[in-house]
Amino acid sequence: MPRADGRANHDLRPVSIATGYNRHAEGSCLIEMGDTVVICTASVLNEVPRFLMGAQRGWVTAEYGMLPRAGHERTARARIQSSGRTYEIQRLVGRSLRAVVDLDGLGERTITLDCDVIQADGGTRSAAVTGAYVALMEALHRMRQQNLLTKLPVFDSLAAVSVGVVNGELMLDLSYAEDSIAAVDMNVVMTGSGKFVEVQGTAEGMPFTRERMSELLDLATAGIRELLAAQKRALDEIGQ
DSSP: OOOOOOOOOOOOOOOOEEEEEOSSSSSSEEETTTTTEEEEEEEOOOOOOHEEEESOOOOEEEEEOOOOTTTOOOOOOOOOSSSSSHHHHHHHHHHHHTTTTTTTHHOEEEEEEEEEEOOOSHHHHHHHHHHHHHHHHHHHHHHHHHTSSSSSSSOOOOEEEEEEEETTTESSOHHHHHHHSSSEEEEEETTSSOOOEEEEEESSSSSHHHHHHHHHHHHHHHHHHHHHHHHHHHHTTTTO
16 A cells, blocks of 8 residues: 555654754754654753652653644643543653653652644654653753763663554554554554563554564564664764
8 A cells, every 4th residue: 555655664754853942941852753743842840749759869751732733623722631642642751751761860850851742643642752852861961061960860762653554554653644544553662772661552443463563563663763863863963
């Protein structure tokens, strides 16, 4: 099945990561994956949640949101309480980043990653995780330059991508049109050393086999390797 944008099934959409996007935040980037565009900012606060007070360790958390017209139709702004989907995604971003951060080495500080989708065309949670890691690293490097950290409290790199089965074919980095008709939809978060942080896979129709799951994970792994390289290039451009 030919894809609407002419990509091969194993191809990512064009990826662009611009660091230092927000002049006020300790770390930030604008990530574009095809027509999905997300601003990720890292803010550092010299305090921790109540459950960590006195523990001499830090915390990394995330918030996620979509602008009202990020998608094909306008969605109402979240004024009081986040939707279930929003809450799920921000928890995903937070726990994914915590998987590669040494919270003991962070000190009693909280780093919040705000992921704001300004245009959505599928894969927003994957773009949020991938961009949030870059914003986090920029913030940590800045803290080390200011002698707030003696070393970077990071175990590994991190990125995420979507994969799926569309009309019987395995595809990488689904657009909205592909995701909306996928028989299997999966989001994969993986570290640079090849360890999986999160695998969210759902059969929208018939159940899928373990063999098919392995094929999807292999496809996701190849795509994440490319995203990790894009992250490294973006951070290298600012000497990090």
